[in-house]
Amino acid sequence: MSYPLLLAVSTVDAGTVTVDRVVATAAALTALAGAVLGGLALARSTGHRVTRRSFAALAAGVAGALVGLLVVATADGGPGxxxxxxxxxxxxxFGLVAAALGGLALFRSRRRA
Structure with a gap:
């Protein structure tokens, strides 16, 4: 008995740029930038810049996570x-990490003030 070969519905080459890949990459880069800002805010836990960096990290993390979740939820297939x-x-x-770091830095800055 032979079984048919199962293939993904819409496979594309690895180098092909699709709209979904661009949106997902933008979400990942936004969330990564938020994680970096959250780390910087956490390293320096006093001052006005820390509060701005904390809010920026929190916002970038939430936005990156939500857009990433939307991309994953609407995907028709798996990787590739x-x-x-x-x-x-x-x-x-990256969005969850950024939100956690930004929230922790914000909590620390508010606690010391």
């Missing part, structure tokens, strides 16, 4: 199909 699944998951992970 051009739907931006890998970038979406990266956006979710």
């Amino acid at each position: 199909t051009g739907n931006g699944v890998v970038g979406g998951y990266a956006g979710v992970v």
Whole structure:
């Protein structure tokens, strides 16, 4: 008995740029920038810049995570199909890290003031 070969519905080449991949990459980069800002704000836990960096990290993290989650939720296939699944998951992970770091830095700055 032979089984048919199962292929993904819409596979594209690795170098092909799709709209979903661009959106997922933007979400991941936004969330990564938020994680960097959150780390910087956490390293310096006093001052006015810390509060701005904390809010920026929190906002970038939440935005990156939500857009990444939207990309993953609307994807038709898995990795390699051009739907931006890998970038979406990266956006979710980096976004959660950024939100946690920004929130912790904000909590510390408010506590010391």
